[in-house]
Amino acid sequence: MTQRAALYRGELGRWVPWLGLATSLAAVFMQLLDATIVNVALPSIAVDLGASVSAQLLMVSVYTLSFACSLITAARLGDLLGRRRVFLTALAVFVVASLLCGLAQTPTALVVSRALQGLAAGSMSAQTFAIISGLFPKRAHPRVFGIYGATIGLATICGPLVGGLLIQWDLFGWGWRLIFFVNLPLGLAALVLGYFYLVDAKPDGVRQLDLGGVVLSAVGLFLLIFPLAEGRERGWPTSIVVMLLCSVPVLIAFVVYEWRLGRRGGDPVLRLELFTDRAFSLGAAIAFVFFGTLTSLIFTISLTLQFGFGFSPLRAGMMTLPWALGTGLAALASAAVYRRIGNLVLPSGMVLFAGSLVVLAAQLQHEGTDPRWSALAGPLFIGGAGLGLFVAPLQTAILATVRPENAGSVSGLLPTVQQVGSSIGLAVIGVVFFNLVATQSADAVQAERPALTAQLAEVGVPPGLIPRAEETFVRCASEQLGSTSPMKVPDECRSPVSGGAPLGAAQQQIADSAVVAARESTRSAAGEAFLQAERRILWIIAAVAAAIGLASLTLPRRNQLVDDRSVAAA
Incomplete structure (x- = not known):
């Protein structure tokens, strides 16, 4: 008997699964937060690295891309090499990649480090379901995945809040780099805990890549x-x-x-026979739609x-707390x-x-573009409670009929389903959202014209120039809010004066x-749109x-658990 297997029979036996769970949850929290x-x-x-818009996009998308593309392959590597070994290796790489992200001096270095970080995060995620399923008997899964669901919810929603706090804190003058350095102590602690208490497991029989x-x-x-x-x-x-x-x-x-x-x-990496199980296939389809919806909602609320x-x-993070x-x-x-x-x-x-979403929509209409925290806290808390009651039991329902020998395949498949659902949902809802902004922008811009006219007269703009200033405002604001990226000011509208003689001080x-x-009026129009x-x-x-x-009513009323089987230590 190996030393780690002996832990189950010693004094620490009953705590080993929970310590292993803590390691897994720390990894889940970090990978979703990032x-x-x-x-x-x-x-x-x-500003700091002189990153172009394209480079900024890659800093975000390359993580998601490398994360998603590594899941299925990493799950099979866990079957072959042992899930503990792959998980801890990926966790170590994630910590190193986080350090490299924080030390990056150029946009290219940061993009490459983010890609490495995403690969490591995906490789960790691909082991998580199988590790947790093997640590606990099926009858304990509702409780365990309740904790897992709480971690997912907190990590997904708290990203903006944690990021805002860290940047405002600006410890040692590190600024934005702190959002990556914060992974180091958490990751190292998880590595130590996992090394001593995470029990290795892989399915019986010889597997092939x-x-x-x-x-x-x-x-x-x-x-x-x-x-x-x-x-x-x-x-x-076109490309x-x-x-x-x-x-x-x-x-x-x-x-x-x-x-x-x-x-x-x-020995395929994707076991299609899994989809012959009604509970699994229905649960996976529901998860696909649900995570696409949730990701899209977080995206649009953050932008708004x-x-x-x-x-x-x-402040945005505090609103969603x-x-x-x-x-x-x-x-x-x-x-x-x-x-x-x-x-x-x-x-x-x-x-x-x-x-809660219907109530939130009504509250926003009542509060306007500067809503009080207390006015939105109620529906947001109720909505979060609804999510919490859904996420964890859904995972349990999906995994209830999965046999231990298929745990590795499911561990890679489910996060892939969720990631693809999130990407498709974000793309679809993103198009709908920005089209709605463009549709609402015409009325919002026109509604700001009287206030702008009064402001221009108040600051001393000659009456003969006010109509021209109004027309410029309407054109620029409409073009900006009607574009696919309404956060960006059109290039031709950045300079207020072009040509002509130099102006005097007055x-x-x-x-x-x-x-x-004009900028304040544009901001007000954007807020309303x-x-x-x-x-x-x-x-x-x-x-x-x-x-x-x-x-979800089509799922069995009670989960029909397959026979539990111990996952032997490798």
Whole structure:
């Protein structure tokens, strides 16, 4: 008997699974936090490193891309080499990559380090389900995945808040670099804990690396996710559209290849027989739609608060804090709720979530573009509670009928389903959201004209020039808010004066005041346009949440657990 296996029979035996769970949850928290925290720091990174808009986009998308493309392959490597070994190796690489991100001196160095960080995060994530499933018997899964769900909710929603706090803290003058350095103590602690208490496990029997499946899955996911992540910001050029179209035949080829390999008695990375289980296939489909919806909602709310309303990252994070608290607390309580009503906890969670979004939309209409924290805290907390009651029991329902020998495949498949769902949902809702902003912008801009006229007259702009200034404001504001990137000021509208004789001091002061007035009016118009667009998005997502709740009624009322089987130490 190995020393680690002996831990289960010693005094520490009952604590070993929980210590292993703590290691897994620390990794989950870091990898999800780093998916969103960088968005807050992009303005600071752009100034410090001189990063172009394209480089800034890559700093965000390359992490998601490398994360998604590594999941299926890393899951198989866990089957082959042992999940503990792959997990701890990936965790060590993630810590090193975080250090490299924090030390980066050029945009290229940061992009490359982010890619390495994403590969390591995906490799960790691909082991998590299998490790947790092996640490605990099936009957303990509702409680365990309740804790897991709370971690996911907190990490997903807290990214902007943590990022804002760290940047404002500016410890040792590190600025944005602190968002990467914060991973070092947490990652090192998880490494030590995992080394001593994480029990290794891999399925019985000799497994092989399915090179054909590895290549096809990685290429197909790259062709799918890269265009979805970059297409809108780049204006959907032909090359991006072609890549997206090519992803379809490649992914079909991957599925066909895996099916044929399984029929020949091979060992495919994707076990298609998993989808013959009704609970698993329904649960995976629900997870696909749910995570696409959740990611899109977080994206649009963050944009509305920070750009539309002009909130700082810290204030925006504080506004969504009740959401994170509701998610965490309800996820912890979800196991107890499941024991009472079974999988009816899933539609119950979605009813709370959908209802909270409708109330939130009404509150936003009442509060306007400077909402009070107290006015939004209630519906956000209820919405978070609905998410918490849904996320953890859904994971349990999906995994209930999965046999231990298939745990590795599921551990890579489920995060891939969630990641692809998030990418597609973000692309679709993103298009809808920005089209709604453009639609609402015309009325919002026109509504600002009287206030701008009064401001221009107040700062001393000659009456004969006010109509021209108004026309310039309407043209520039409409062009900006009607574009695919309404956060960016059009180039031709950046300079207030072009040509003509130099202005005197008094005239220059009037011109500067006029520019400030125009910018304030643009900000007000943007706030109203984003407000109305976000309200409509909330209605749309509420309807999708209601549909998800109805779909979850098709799952078994109680999870039918397969026979538990111990996962032997390697």
